[in-house]
Amino acid sequence: MRALVTGGAGFIGSTLVESLLTRGDDVLVVDDLSAGTRDNLAPGVTVAELDVRDTAALTALAAEYRPDAVFHLAAQIDVRRSMADPVHDASVNVLGTLSVLQAARDAGAGAGAVVVCSTGGAIYGDGAPLPTTEAE
Numbered sequence: 001m002r003a004l005v006t007g008g009a010g011f012i013g014s015t016l017v018e019s020l021l022t023r024g025d026d027v028l029v030v031d032d033l034s035a036g037t038r039d040n041l042a043p044g045v046t047v048a049e050l051d052v053r054d055t056a057a058l059t060a061l062a063a064e065y066r067p068d069a070v071f072h073l074a075a076q077i078d079v080r081r082s083m084a085d086p087v088h089d090a091s092v093n094v095l096g097t098l099s100v101l102q103a104a105r106d107a108g109a110g111a112g113a114v115v116v117c118s119t120g121g122a123i124y125g126d127g128a129p130l131p132t133t134e135a136e
Contacts, residue, residue, distance in 0.1 A: 001025045004067035006052050006100055007074030008045075009036030016071055017041060028065050030058065031074065052096035055103065062107035070115045072100045 003020050007013040008029030013036060020027050021042065029041065032051040041047065050057050052074045062070070075093050076082065082089035104115050 001068045002028075002066060003069045003071060004028045004030060004062060004065060005071045005073060006030045006096075007036065007072070009033055009038060009040050009047065010073060011036075011040070013071075013073040014040035016073065017045060021045070028061075028067070030061065035077070052099050053091060055099040058099055058103040059106050062103040066107055067104070070100060070104045072097060072115060074100075 001020075001023075003025050005013055005017055005020070005027060008017045008027070009031040013029070013031070017027050017029060027045065029045055029047045030050060030052065031047060033049055038047060048061055050061070052058060052072075074096060076089050101115060
């Protein structure tokens, strides 16, 4: 499988990348490295350093790579920053997701490919039981 992983240099993304590589998948990481770091990735992992809001660059990259699956883990996750600058938060999280979806579509993802998004644990808030299930 050819997998494109946005936010692949972050904590969750790098764990996913490691699992995909262990399976023998071909992986391309897309990360602007604003929160993640190349040190989280195994040597030799291909990283395209770009912001997921750059629709033109992401679309061109996806068209060239032709992923079978897109794992969208890039996000602005700092709750304090989201409160201080909600426009930035929405720009990264909403417009960035739209950019990823458009890039997948334009790359011919169609019915044969999958886009998987993750929200992270912040959506459950303080006091959520651990582990938190999807039903919580």
